[in-house]
Amino acid sequence: MRKNIVAGNWKMNTTLDEGVELANELSTMLENRPVNCDVIICVPFTHLVAVRGVIAGSQLQLGAENCSEHDKGAYTGEVSASMVKSTGASHVILGHSERRQYFGENNEQLLAKTRLALANDLKPIFCVGEVLEERENGSYNDVVRGQVEALFELTPEEFSNIVIAYEPVWAIGTGKTATAEQAQDMHAHIRKVISEKYGNDIADNTSILYGGSCKPSNARELFAKPDVDGGLIGGASLKAADFMGIIEAFD
Ligand code: PEP
Numbered sequence: 353m354r355k356n357i358v359a360g361n362w363k364m365n366t367t368l369d370e371g372v373e374l375a376n377e378l379s380t381m382l383e384n385r386p387v388n389c390d391v392i393i394c395v396p397f398t399h400l401v402a403v404r405g406v407i408a409g410s411q412l413q414l415g416a417e418n419c420s421e422h423d424k425g426a427y428t429g430e431v432s433a434s435m436v437k438s439t440g441a442s443h444v445i446l447g448h449s450e451r452r453q454y455f456g457e458n459n460e461q462l463l464a465k466t467r468l469a470l471a472n473d474l475k476p477i478f479c480v481g482e483v484l485e486e487r488e489n490g491s492y493n494d495v496v497r498g499q500v501e502a503l504f505e506l507t508p509e510e511f512s513n514i515v516i517a518y519e520p521v522w523a524i525g526t527g528k529t530a531t532a533e534q535a536q537d538m539h540a541h542i543r544k545v546i547s548e549k550y551g552n553d554i555a556d557n558t559s560i561l562y563g564g565s566c567k568p569s570n571a572r573e574l575f576a577k578p579d580v581d582g583g584l585i586g587g588a589s590l591k592a593a594d595f596m597g598i599i600e601a602f603d
Contacts, residue, residue: 354559356389356575357515357582358599359477360589361417361445361563362396371399372406377592379410387411388602389582392443393589394477397431400439415443415477418451421464433468444469445584447479447499449521459502466503470510477515477584478503479563480542484522492520493541500545508550516542516560517584523564525586532573532580535562539579568597575601 366374375393382391394415395403404414416439420430436444446465451457457465462478469476480499482492496518503511518538520530530538539560547555562574563584574580582602588594 354557359392359584361394375403375406379407382411404440414441417445421461433472437472444474446476479517481519519563529565536577571598571601
């Protein structure tokens with residue numbers, strides 16, 4: 353059966369010391385506190401190795417926020433999937449709307465990144481989601497279908513290692529959350545799109561996370577929906593108590 357997952361996306365926040373302190377706080381809070389979901393923290397590249405040391409032996413898993421579409425070589429400033437893997441990370445966020453919007457990442461590049469992540473034994477947390485205009489003009493189901501279909505060159509075995517995060521762009525960092533019903537409708541749609549290509553077993557086993565202004569006060573209602581398997585958490589993952597409050601929504 354698919355896993356429930358709460359994943360934090362720290363984005364471009366925290367210095368190294370602050371990040372280590374946050375990871376430390378979280379792993380202390382989780383000590384002797386069994387939880388009912390996988391918990392992943394996706395941190396800046398610069399923090400991966402130090403955070404790995406801090407969370408070793410805890411229930412926390414480690415992820416990066418991006419990786420290169422190239423394997424290796426003359427790409428100054430880029431960080432490859434194999435480099436990410438070598439830090440001890442198990443996951444990588446790909447296709448976040450901020451990457452699509454501010455860095456122009458397109459479907460082709462995202463497929464290349466996903467392939468490299470999988471080839472290096474990293475689990476992609478692959479983000480999809482419509483912008484406000486697409487929500488308002490009613491094209492949101494088609495838009496998200498297209499973003500998911502961008503991965504359909506993957507083999508069934510490859511696809512079964514993907515986690516999807518539905519993040520309506522109008523809800524990210526805006527304080528405006530999708531209603532639990534809007535999230536459920538889209539998650540069910542995504543699962544159907546996956547099942548059309550890969551069959552019911554793979555679709556049923558794919559974890560689909562919700563992201564967009566998720567916080568302790570709304571997580572329980574969102575996660576109670578049958579196709580919402582957890583959350584990708586931005587702002588609220590930067591405060592250990594808030595992140596814990598979201599994890600506890602699975603109690
Ligand atoms: C995100 O950026 O992945 C996100 C969901 O952000 P926030 O929780 O701050 O809306």
